[in-house]
Amino acid sequence: MKGPIDASRFGPWAVVTGASSGIGREIARGAAASGLNVALVARRVARLDELGRELATRFGVSYRAVQADLSVPEGVAAVLEATSALDVGLFVGNAGFANPGELWRLERGELLRAVHLKIDANLMLVHHFAPALVARGRGGILLTSSIGGLNGVPYVSNTAALEAYVLTLGEGLHVELARHGVRVTTLMPGPTLTESMAKMGVEPAQMPVKPMSAERVALEGLRALQANRATHIAGRLNRIMSRLMPRSLATRLTGAMIGKAFAKPGLAASAPARLPEARRATVQNLQAPPTADTVRSDQS
Numbered sequence: 001m002k003g004p005i006d007a008s009r010f011g012p013w014a015v016v017t018g019a020s021s022g023i024g025r026e027i028a029r030g031a032a033a034s035g036l037n038v039a040l041v042a043r044r045v046a047r048l049d050e051l052g053r054e055l056a057t058r059f060g061v062s063y064r065a066v067q068a069d070l071s072v073p074e075g076v077a078a079v080l081e082a083t084s085a086l087d088v089g090l091f092v093g094n095a096g097f098a099n100p101g102e103l104w105r106l107e108r109g110e111l112l113r114a115v116h117l118k119i120d121a122n123l124m125l126v127h128h129f130a131p132a133l134v135a136r137g138r139g140g141i142l143l144t145s146s147i148g149g150l151n152g153v154p155y156v157s158n159t160a161a162l163e164a165y166v167l168t169l170g171e172g173l174h175v176e177l178a179r180h181g182v183r184v185t186t187l188m189p190g191p192t193l194t195e196s197m198a199k200m201g202v203e204p205a206q207m208p209v210k211p212m213s214a215e216r217v218a219l220e221g222l223r224a225l226q227a228n229r230a231t232h233i234a235g236r237l238n239r240i241m242s243r244l245m246p247r248s249l250a251t252r253l254t255g256a257m258i259g260k261a262f263a264k265p266g267l268a269a270s271a272p273a274r275l276p277e278a279r280r281a282t283v284q285n286l287q288a289p290p291t292a293d294t295v296r297s298d299q300s
């Protein structure tokens with residue numbers, strides 16, 4: 001076994017959603033390094049092609065670049081069609097994006113798009129690939145959730161709630177599919193240096209915990225799958241903190257941390273150029289002095 005997972009168990013093909021950047025791209029690299037052919041799924045197909053060519057050259061594997069917007073049913077259908085002739089031994093449900101800001105200010109369509117991507121697409125794709133894995137009595141499913149799925153997270157409330165769905169789905173399937181020889185692992189990254197973190201507007205240098213590299217997070221996820229763990233929190237410090245901290249405290253602390261990051265003068269100053277309307281509004285709101293209403297609700 002040259003890479004982190006065993007190709008005879010999880011090959012010959014892996015389908016990886018969200019493979020055009022960040023953690024998904026690194027999971028695809030890890031799967032290819034293990035000798036698996038990869039079907040790479042995302043909207044930015046040029047990036048998928050570039051990655052596929054790199055993996056074919058470096059590891060001698062085959063690849064498919066599958067352009068699909070998984071927040072709509074047509075995108076899920078495109079993946080089913082593009083992979084119908086492939087012998088898929090590993091499905092990686094990783095695609096996702098965050099909805100940063102005060103939920104009530106965010107655009108409802110964007111919130112629902114995130115729901116369709118994290119819930120509908122993962123459910124449909126797991127439901128599609130699982131029967132073939134069960135029939136062959138081996139293979140795996142790796143889902144990317146988040147440590148944010150362990151408790152509510154203010155200013156990314158919808159995102160954290162969707163991660164909780166993925167975590168709970170994965171935990172159930174881990175047991176359900178084990179008797180059929182299929183391994184299911186849910187990866188829970190903490191703060192990770194990816195485009196998604198940049199889009200949140202959070203400056204890595206200002207975070208109390210150093211963000212991890214996408215490469216490291218992906219490697220830990222693949223190793224956890226190989227070891228047949230139900231869940232894996234990436235990073236030792238993240239693991240320790242999530243074990244020690246009660247949920248209510250975790251919610252308050254992460255809320256304070258993200259709220260503070262949003263309210264940084266540097267970020268606020270750059271907000272008009274960089275951030276969507278809803279997040280600019282959140283920045284302004286976080287910087288505004290508390291009103292009688294917020295003071296009252298804080299004391300209740």
Ligand SMILES: NC(=O)c1ccc[n+]([C@@H]2O[C@H](COP(=O)([O-])OP(=O)(O)OC[C@H]3O[C@@H](n4cnc5c(N)ncnc54)[C@H](OP(=O)(O)O)[C@@H]3O)[C@@H](O)[C@H]2O)c1
Pocket residue numbers: 017018019020021022023024041042043044045068069070071075094095096097098117144145146147148188189190191192193194195196197214
């Ligand atoms: N970074 C963190 O701190 C962190 C922490 C905890 C959990 N996570 C989770 O890790 C996963 C990967 O995120 P990342 O940090 O690696 O972010 P990223 O670099 O922004 O990657 C997100 C991936 O999802 C794809 N994607 C987004 N919307 C899509 C859509 N509608 N249809 C198909 N693909 C879509 C993107 O591709 P296209 O844009 O090309 O479609 C991209 O490949 C996410 O599920 C996220 O919730 C990240």
